[in-house]
Amino acid sequence: MDQNQSDSSRREFIKKGAVAAAAFYIVPRHVLGKGFIAPSDKLNLAAVGSGGKGASDIANAYNAGSENVVALCDLDWDRAKNSVTKFPNAKKYKDYRKMLDEMKGGIDAVTISTPDHMHAPIAMAAMQLGKHVYVQKPLTHDIYEARMLTEAARKYKVVTQMGNQGASSDGSQQLVEWFDKGLIGPVHTAHIWTNRPVWPQGIPAPTDKPALPEGISKEDWDLFIGTANYVDYHPLYHHFKWRGWWNFGTGALGDMGCHLIDPAFRVLGLGYPTEVECSVGQVFTKDWSAEYIPEGCPPSSNVQLKFPATKKNKSEVTMIWNDGGLRPFHPDLIPANDYLGEPDSSNGGILIGSKGVMTFGTYGLGPQIYFKDGKKLVQQNIRTDFQKLPENGHQVAWGRACKAGFGSAEHKALTSSFDYSGPLTETVLMGNLAIRSYGLRTANANGRGFSFPGRKKLLWDGQNMKITNFDEANQFVRRQYRDGWSLGA
Helix, strand or coil: CCHHHHHHHHHHHHHHCCHHHHHHHCCCHHHHCCCCCCHHHCCEEEEECCCCHHHHHHHHHHHHHCCEEEEEECCCCCCCHHHHHHCCCCEEECCHHHHHHHHCCCCCEEEECCCHHHHHHHHHHHHHCCCEEEECCCCCCCHHHHHHHHHHHHHCCCCEEECCHHHHCHHHHHHHHHHHCCCCCCEEEEEEECCCCCCCCCCCCCCCCCCCCCCCCHHHHHHHHCCCCCCCCCCCCCCCHHHHECCCCCHHHHHHHHHHHHHHHHHHCCCCCCEEEEEECCCEEECCEECCCCCECCCCEEEEEEECCCCCCCCCEEEEEECCCCCCCCCCCCCCCCCCCCCCCCCEEEEEECCEEEEECHHHCCCEEEECCCCEEECCCCCCCCCCCCCHHHHHHHHHHHHHCCCCHHHHCCCCCHHHHHHHHHHHHHHHHHHHHHCCCEECCCCCCEECCCCCCEEEECCCCEECCCHHHHHHCCCCCCCCCCCCC
16 A cells, blocks of 8 residues: 555545544554554644744644644744654645645645735645645635635535634633523623734834844745735744734734634624724824824724624624723723723623623633622633633644544534634624725825825625725725735635
8 A cells, every 4th residue: 555545544534434444554442552542543734834823733733642743834943943843753844835735645634823914825725635724813814815715614625723712712601601591681782902912013114124034045035925015024024023014914903803802703693794994093203294104004993893683692783892902991880990801901802781791801711790780790710811721622622623524513513613713704804904994095186185085984795795885995805916826716
């Protein structure tokens, strides 16, 4: 039996549990010893993005040896050194396309933990080869990409999960349970907020051209740019700080929206919004002249989205998002001295219903209800550290679902498969569409100042992915890839 045939047989066993067909090369567990996992029971995993968040994603999916890690892909091996040390037998690649081409017969599933602008093309390429994918949040950089990945997951019958690990938290489950019992009644208003950005944002794009770091070549940097418009290397882009630039990232909304909007989206059963409006913080370095930085995300934003009533929530919902350290004020039912969301009120969510107010922190942790009669309901064993969540369950559940196969009970039980996280991501990115539209400007005919035609309420046709009352905003639904790159949908 050649390697390709062996890999194919092993994958069929994982997918269908065909023990009899594969029995001649599977050693019974009682022979191997209690707790030993036979090699054929393991997924072969690859990571695209192996440092930073990628290191924890692939380590959690590996699940202490329950799966195999056969390949690592990254442009910066110094940053990815922990993964290289942990998985010394994994093949190393810098170009994910070469990895998928050379190892397509030996990979079952892929974790994707790159900057936002590369999530969609990498995930699509893997899914087209029948590989299951775990993709970091936000699922994609633009709305069109999110819709295409959601449809592709069904088309190629692969198991998917987005990396908003709070979706699998006990706090999120508690919020759903309380709401489904009718404890706060129909919700009409949701407040969501974050202290992000915690990286440089709302600053002019750099103009100097420092040398590339040791270990990163011009070819490597070109791979980092990928689908984006080409810019020279700068430490304000790589690493981590890429989040604040539209070329690569999706700002504070993209970073935290999939964590903080998720509980409200899940609890209320929300779908596509019908309208969005925003305002953004300005930066002044000269009197009377606000900085104009179309390349960068703003230092703060205030976004309002509206949703129709749903099967779960018999009320229209107004959702108000704040970032940049801005937060809502205390609703009437929350005592003046109580914190909002988290103990320092830096991140959180509030759902205001007809019977009470429900609150939560990052990842849906620390849920509480304030009732009209003055009583308060707190989840048992409430977590106090809202920034540390045992997240491996999110990846482990995905791995088990990959083994069980598309459409299995394990697959359907996932908390953030693309059927759910695709529409959630579209909602998050709708806020960014409004933010970028808000910044569009045209010079006035008299030569004095500018007009800003996008500073209006934008009406959204979610089914057709189109703003219906300001066509210029639709350029932010689907971005144009750099020459040589495509989504391949």
